[in-house]
Amino acid sequence: MVVTENVPLAPLTTLKVGGAARYFIEATSTADVSQAVEFSKSADLPLFILGGGSNLVISDAGWPGLVLKVGITGINHRHGHDEVIFEGGAGEDWDKFVGMVVAHNIAGIECLSGIPGSVGASPVQNVGAYGQEVSNTIESVVALDLRDGEVHELSNQDCGFSYRTSIFNTTERGRYVILQVNYSLKHGAEAYVAYADLKKYFAGWSEKPTLANVRDAVRKIRAGKGMLITAGDDDCRSAGSFFKNPILSADRYQALTARAAAKNLQVPSYPALDAQKKVSAAWLVEHSGFSRGYGSGPVGISRKHALAIVNRGSATAADVVALKEDIQQRVEEIWGILLEPEPVFVGF
Numbered sequence: 001m002v003v004t005e006n007v008p009l010a011p012l013t014t015l016k017v018g019g020a021a022r023y024f025i026e027a028t029s030t031a032d033v034s035q036a037v038e039f040s041k042s043a044d045l046p047l048f049i050l051g052g053g054s055n056l057v058i059s060d061a062g063w064p065g066l067v068l069k070v071g072i073t074g075i076n077h078r079h080g081h082d083e084v085i086f087e088g089g090a091g092e093d094w095d096k097f098v099g100m101v102v103a104h105n106i107a108g109i110e111c112l113s114g115i116p117g118s119v120g121a122s123p124v125q126n127v128g129a130y131g132q133e134v135s136n137t138i139e140s141v142v143a144l145d146l147r148d149g150e151v152h153e154l155s156n157q158d159c160g161f162s163y164r165t166s167i168f169n170t171t172e173r174g175r176y177v178i179l180q181v182n183y184s185l186k187h188g189a190e191a192y193v194a195y196a197d198l199k200k201y202f203a204g205w206s207e208k209p210t211l212a213n214v215r216d217a218v219r220k221i222r223a224g225k226g227m228l229i230t231a232g233d234d235d236c237r238s239a240g241s242f243f244k245n246p247i248l249s250a251d252r253y254q255a256l257t258a259r260a261a262a263k264n265l266q267v268p269s270y271p272a273l274d275a276q277k278k279v280s281a282a283w284l285v286e287h288s289g290f291s292r293g294y295g296s297g298p299v300g301i302s303r304k305h306a307l308a309i310v311n312r313g314s315a316t317a318a319d320v321v322a323l324k325e326d327i328q329q330r331v332e333e334i335w336g337i338l339l340e341p342e343p344v345f346v347g348f
């Protein structure tokens with residue numbers, strides 16, 4: 001186990017802000033992970049688990065304890081009843097995993113192409129895009145439980161998935177180090193084309209799009225929004241969508257539409273669970289004076305997507321937080337809704 005000290009974290013993230021880790025270990029096996037956890041316990045160091053760094057805002061002060069990067073690799077598949085189980089090591093690149101699944105003509109996660117990050121982080125916020133969420137296809141999650149030091153296999157139900165949440169970022173936050181994620185997928189099933197952007201992309205096609213067509217389309221649509229990490233594109237120096245889409249009760253939704261009507265505006269929405277309505281956070285941000293390309297300093301809003309706060313090159317974490325607070329304050333003043341950030345704030 002190699003322990004390094006004072007390791008800058010900004011280069012290990014997509015937003016590229018923040019300070020250093022006091023201690024840093026990259027673990028490539030379960031035994032390494034256990035040893036690193038022991039090290040943090042014996043030295044009484046706070047532990048932070050790092051994946052691909054694509055959903056993080058690291059504070060300018062950095063992390064005072066141990067940052068453990070999970071680098072366990074390996075992708076295997078086996079055939080179940082009428083499904084194919086793909087097992088991905090937590091440190092595998094998520095988009096490589098999706099690419100491999102699609103190349104086997106296996107359906108279930110094709111719409112999640114192009115999302116940055118690792119397989120291990122995919123259950124944490126129940127990654128989702130274009131109508132699919134990992135909670136639809138995760139069979140189980142293999143994780144080291146820091147409470148008893150044992151490796152457990154958690155079923156889909158155990159993970160408590162909901163919109164952008166699971167037990168890993170809510171009730172059991174900080175308890176598990178995810179080592180492997182097992183996906184239950186369908187061989188030869190049709191590609192999922194339900195989301196408006198995808199329907200538009202394939203309008204006029206005489207043949208049903210294949211899984212590979214959908215993967216390709218999703219990556220192209222994402223690139224057009226700065227939501228695919230693309231070398232040379234400053235608009236993807238971000239943590240992706242910075243705010244979650246608020247889910248409102250019927251009453252709160254009605255209050256919002258009344259405010260919009262008073263301004264001759266209509267709130268775009270789609271039905272979520274029960275009587276709730278999921279509202280586009282991007283629409284709220286754009287209709288609160290923060291349009292695409294906003295800001296001329298070191299931090300601003302992507303020219304391609306109103307929900308992405310971007311580091312224009314020399315931003316600090318403090319700059320990012322200041323813009324985040326401006327947006328939240330303004331949206332709340334105008335629309336009566338407090339936007340909840342999606343990224344994880346580390347060391348604040």
Ligand SMILES: Cc1cc2nc3c(=O)[nH]c(=O)nc-3n(C[C@H](O)[C@H](O)[C@H](O)COP(=O)(O)OP(=O)(O)OC[C@H]3O[C@@H](n4cnc5c(N)ncnc54)[C@H](O)[C@@H]3O)c2cc1C
Pocket residue numbers: 014048049050051052053054055056070090115116117118119120121122124125126127128129168176177178179226227228229236238239240241344
């Ligand atoms: C351009 C861009 C586009 C994006 N688009 C989407 C999108 O469409 N949909 C979406 O849902 N998200 C999106 N994201 C957010 C991000 O890609 C996902 O949340 C991704 O799953 C984060 O993976 P990561 O490995 O980078 O995790 P990190 O950012 O390193 O960590 C995120 C959280 O997961 C925890 N974690 C990471 N690995 C483990 C592990 N092995 N065990 C336990 N905890 C762990 C960390 O402690 C942290 O709390 C986007 C981000 C960017 C930059």
